[in-house]
Every structure is written in C-alpha cells, then in structure tokens.
Amino acid sequence: MSAPREISFPKRTPGLDPPAQGNRGSRILAPLRAEGARGVAIAIVSTVVVFAVVTIAVVSSSGWPLIRQSFFDGAVFAEAFPKIVDKFWRNVFIFTVAEVLVLIVALLIAVIRSLPGPVFFPLRLLAAAYTDLFRAVPTILVIALLGFGAPALAIRGVPSSDVFWAIVALTFVYSAYVAEVYRAGIASIHPSQVASARALGLSRQQGLRSVVLPQAIRRVIPPLLNDFIGLQKDSALVVFLGYQEALRTAQIIQSENFDFTPYVALALVYVVITIPQARFVDWLIARDQRKRQAEATL
Amino acid sequence: MSGAVALRVDGLHKSFGGVEVLRGVDLEVDDHEVVCMIGASGSGKSTLLRCLNLLEPIDAGRIVIDGDDITSAGTDQNAVRRKIGIVFQSFNLFPHKTVLRNITLAPTKVLRLSRADADERAHGLLARFDLDDKADDYPDRLSGGQQQRVAIVRALAMQPDILLLDEITSALDPVLVAEVLDAIRELAEQGMTMLIATHEMGFARDVASRVAFLHGGTIVEEGEPNRMFSDPAEPETRRFLDRIIAAGRM
Numbered sequence: 301m302s303a304p305r306e307i308s309f310p311k312r313t314p315g316l317d318p319p320a321q322g323n324r325g326s327r328i329l330a331p332l333r334a335e336g337a338r339g340v341a342i343a344i345v346s347t348v349v350v351f352a353v354v355t356i357a358v359v360s361s362s363g364w365p366l367i368r369q370s371f372f373d374g375a376v377f378a379e380a381f382p383k384i385v386d387k388f389w390r391n392v393f394i395f396t397v398a399e400v401l402v403l404i405v406a407l408l409i410a411v412i413r414s415l416p417g418p419v420f421f422p423l424r425l426l427a428a429a430y431t432d433l434f435r436a437v438p439t440i441l442v443i444a445l446l447g448f449g450a451p452a453l454a455i456r457g458v459p460s461s462d463v464f465w466a467i468v469a470l471t472f473v474y475s476a477y478v479a480e481v482y483r484a485g486i487a488s489i490h491p492s493q494v495a496s497a498r499a500l501g502l503s504r505q506q507g508l509r510s511v512v513l514p515q516a517i518r519r520v521i522p523p524l525l526n527d528f529i530g531l532q533k534d535s536a537l538v539v540f541l542g543y544q545e546a547l548r549t550a551q552i553i554q555s556e557n558f559d560f561t562p563y564v565a566l567a568l569v570y571v572v573i574t575i576p577q578a579r580f581v582d583w584l585i586a587r588d589q590r591k592r593q594a595e596a597t598l
Numbered sequence: 599m600s601g602a603v604a605l606r607v608d609g610l611h612k613s614f615g616g617v618e619v620l621r622g623v624d625l626e627v628d629d630h631e632v633v634c635m636i637g638a639s640g641s642g643k644s645t646l647l648r649c650l651n652l653l654e655p656i657d658a659g660r661i662v663i664d665g666d667d668i669t670s671a672g673t674d675q676n677a678v679r680r681k682i683g684i685v686f687q688s689f690n691l692f693p694h695k696t697v698l699r700n701i702t703l704a705p706t707k708v709l710r711l712s713r714a715d716a717d718e719r720a721h722g723l724l725a726r727f728d729l730d731d732k733a734d735d736y737p738d739r740l741s742g743g744q745q746q747r748v749a750i751v752r753a754l755a756m757q758p759d760i761l762l763l764d765e766i767t768s769a770l771d772p773v774l775v776a777e778v779l780d781a782i783r784e785l786a787e788q789g790m791t792m793l794i795a796t797h798e799m800g801f802a803r804d805v806a807s808r809v810a811f812l813h814g815g816t817i818v819e820e821g822e823p824n825r826m827f828s829d830p831a832e833p834e835t836r837r838f839l840d841r842i843i844a845a846g847r848m
Contacts, residue, residue, distance in 0.1 A: 499653060500704035501677075
C-alpha cells in the first residue's frame with residue numbers, strides 16, 4: 301500500500317469562531333457592530349433621548365404620584381421583598397423537583413411514541429392520548445383537580461400535601477410538552493445513523509440508547525429550557541391551593557397594606573431568575589448555528 | 599474460483615412500493631474473493647447490499663452466509679450483522695462520539711469486549727490505516743477521506759467474515775478518493791472477502807477477482823475483470839462501458 305496522501309485540512313473556519321471577548325450572542329446588539337463607532341454613538345444618543353422623554357412624560361403625568369404609591373412604594377418593597385424571597389424558595393423546590401421528574405417521564409413517553417411495530421400500538425396510543433390530554437387541559441385546572449380532588453379521595457398511603465400534588469400536576473402537564481420536544485429531537489436524527497448502528501450489530505434499544513438519544517437530547521436542550529421557564533412561572537399557580545408560597549405571601553402583604561408593590565417585588569424575582577436562563581438559551585442557539593455554519597462550509 | 603463459498607444469493611427479489619428494484623439476483627462470493635459490482639445509478643447495487651445486511655427485508659429468494667440461510671424465519675439479525683460489515687457512501691459516523699468511541703461502541707456492546715480489549719483492537723486498526731493520531735478527535739474534525747477510513751476501521755473492528763462497501767468514494771472530493779481506495783487495496787491483499795459497489799472502474803479492474811454488471815435489477819454479466827472491461831459479451835454491458843468511457847471515467 302502506498303502511504304495515503306496527507307491532505308491538509310482547515311481545523312475550523314477562523315471567521316466563524318467566536319471572538320474571545322465582546323460577543324455574547326446578543327441579537328439586539330449584533331446589528332450595531334456592523335455600523336461601527338459612528339453607529340454606536342448615534343444609538344447611544346437616540347436611546348438616551350427616547351428614554352428621557354418617556355420618563356419625563358410618565359413622571360410628570362397627573363396620575364404618577366398615585367401609581368408610584370400603589371406599585372412602587374419603597375417602604376412596602378423593603379418590607380415585602382425579603383419575605384417574598386424567603387417563600388420563593390418553596391417555589392424553587394416545587395419547580396426543581398418537577399423539572400427533574402419531567403425530564404424522566406417525558407423521555408419515557410417520547411420513547412414509547414417512537415416504538416415501531418404493531419405490537420406496541422396500544423402503548424403508542426396511550427402515550428399519544430396522554431400528550432393530547434395534558435396539553436389540552438389548562439394547567440390550573442389540572443392543579444385544581446389533583447390538588448383538591450386527590451386528597452378528597454382520602455386513599456390510604458396517598459399523600460394529601462399541597463406541595464406533593466402541585467408537583468404531580470406540573471409534572472403531568474409539562475411532561476406532555478417536553479415529550480413532544482424530545483420526540484421532535486428523535487425524529488430529527490437521520491435514519492442513516494440508525495442504519496449504521498444496526499449494521500454494526502447493535503439492537504434497536506442499543507442503537508436508541510447509544511446513538512439516537514444522546515444526539516437528540518443535545519439538539520433539544522434550547523426548546524426544553526424554554527418549557528422549563530414556563531414551568532417555573534406556572535409554579536405560582538400553586539397559590540390556588542392556598543399553599544403559602546411566594547405569590548400567596550405577596551397577596552397577604554398586599555392586602556395588609558392596600559398596596560400592589562409586593563406583586564411588583566415578586567415579578568422582579570421572576571424576571572431576575574428567568575432572564576439569565578433566556579439569555580443562556582439564546583447563547584446555546586447561537587452556538588449551535590455557528591457550529592452548523594462551520595459544518596456547512598467544511 | 600477457490601475456497602469455500604462465503605456468500606450465496608439465489609433469486610433475490612425486492613420491490614419498493616410498486617417498483618421492482620431487484621428482479622432475481624444470483625451471486626456467489628468465495629472466501630478471500632473481491633467482487634466488484636458495477637452498473638448505473640439506480641440499477642440496484644445499494645439495495646442489494648442493504649438486503650444482504652438485512653437492513654431491507656427481501657420479498658423472495660435466499661441469502662446464504664457461511665452455509666447458513668439468513669433469510670429463513672427465526673434468524674438472529676444482530677448475529678448476522680456481526681458477520682457482515684458494511685460501509686456506506688455517506689460514512690455515517692456517530693458525530694457525538696470520538697473516533698475511538700465510534701470504533702469501540704459495537705465491540706463493547708455487541709461482542710462484549712472489555713473497554714481495554716476494544717481500545718487495543720481499535721488502536722491497532724487505526725495504526726494500520728494511518729489514523730492513530732486521530733483517535734481522540736470528533737468526526738467533524740476529519741476530512742472526508744479520513745472519515746471514510748474511520749468508517750472502514752469501525753466495520754473491521756467487528757472482525758466480519760465479509761465486508762460490503764457501498765460506493766464508498768462517491769461522496770468524496772476526487773483528491774481524497776485515492777487514500778480510501780488504497781486502504782481497500784490493502785485489505786484485498788490481506789485476503790479480506792469483499793463485495794464492492796463502485797463507479798471507480800480503474801479500481802475495480804485492479805482489485806477485483808471478479809466483476810459483476812448489474813442492470814435492471816439482475817446481474818446481466820459477470821467475469822474476470824480484464825475480459826469484462828475489454829471484451830464484454832452482453833450488449834448492455836458494452837453500452838454501459840461505452841458511456842463510462844465517453845464520460846471520461848475510465
């Protein structure tokens with residue numbers, strides 16, 4: 301055998317690699333970079349002017365003092381914020397446990413829905429019915445049905461705690477959404493990957509576990525995190541069961557003070573935990589796009 | 599012809615929808631023989647190879663490997679595939695695994711080799727194909743020719759009795775074709791039994807013990823390569839080779 305010719309090959313297309321600094325994948329700022337220094341200056345000036353005009357218009361309006369008092373009362377905020385954050389850990393517990401369960405239950409449902417062959421028809425039917433049902437029924441209704449209904453049955457051995465049933469309800473609903481996300485990911489893996497695994501003698505399950513799922517899961521992380529942001533917000537629906545979590549706490553302080561600042565404080569907490577996750581998803585998507593572009597130019 | 603029959607195909611039929619792609623293929627490959635299948639795109643070469651590997655169910659006929667009818671009911675498909683390796687036109691490496699893990703996946707999962715034994719086998723094969731420095735790279739870091747050689751190594755790591763190659767250079771840049779064909783040449787010299795679908799006529803002439811011309815879903819003509827290329831008996835074979843020469847491919 302003659303030695304194979306050594307072909308030099310670009311490791312990565314340099315222009316597509318992210319710069320070391322400055323690029324955090326922001327869509328809002330991206331057009332500015334193309335404009336250069338003059339564009340940035342114009343953007344700063346126009347931003348300052350617009351925000352100044354809006355602020356002056358709002359603050360000088362006749363209704364502003366009343367709005368400030370009802371929604372942005374500093375004293376009420378100082379009292380409410382620590383209490384709300386304290387109870388918000390209960391929401392964090394609920395959605396964290398639900399998220400872990402959703403990851404498992406949804407994967408199970410997605411795998412069942414992609415089982416081939418007539419033998420599995422009843423299982424596929426059940427899985428499809430599950431996703432249809434729990435995407436159709438409003439989350440708050442599922443929480444009410446399970447949170448009030450299940451403990452009312454007073455079956456021995458079944459917990460009656462609000463938190464337990466809130467977690468179960470959120471898991472049921474969000475597993476239906478996330479199962480569809482997983483299923484789209486599984487369907488996006490090219491059949492040649494499965495053929496390749498089978499050709500090497502791997503069984504269907506081995507191919508699914510070692511070849512299809514690792515690629516599918518990586519691909520669906522951004523949409524999956526999006527659904528998790530929704531789940532985190534929906535943990536506030538537990539208030540409906542009378543459970544003393546963050547929103548309930550805000551409600552109590554609001555009714556004591558006849559002031560809506562506690563709601564604003566809680567909204568702020570949600571914004572603070574959600575925005576980093578949203579930016580992280582953007583970053584993941586941007587990274588994925590860069591990777592695909594790099595592959596396309598190869 | 600020498601040695602025992604590694605693979606025998608009798609009256610193989612295969613349709614997709616209403617279209618009959620294979621209309622009674624008969625073929626024999628002996629141990630240590632290299633058979634090249636030539637024929638126009640759509641003549642059924644790829645379908646035949648996929649049927650032999652049981653990736654496509656067949657409609658009628660028999661496939662016998664090492665004396666076992668693998669098309670009879672109750673055949674363990676996974677066991678059959680352990681004996682028949684296949685390399686695809688589009689490489690189909692697993693992009694989420696390194697070169698080494700691409701190669702060791704099936705030996706550890708299917709043959710139940712220990713990680714250490716599988717690694718040793720993989721490194722040995724990689725060294726043979728001048729790829730030992732690529733073991734820890736991901737496939738997207740490799741050139742097409744390197745990827746295809748890794749795919750060959752991945753198939754060989756299962757130590758198959760027969761290797762099927764499905765137009766393995768058709769997706770490659772012309773400059774990368776040679777390194778892959780050289781690898782196959784070396785395998786042929788070492789006595790690997792192979793059934794190769796190819797458009798590379800020069801390569802087929804060099805490496806094949808026999809050439810089979812597939813046309814319209816049957817093997818129209820087969821024979822020793824020099825005679826097939828210089829003096830084909832069938833008018834269909836002649837017409838095909840004339841077109842290949844006119845296209846500058848031979």
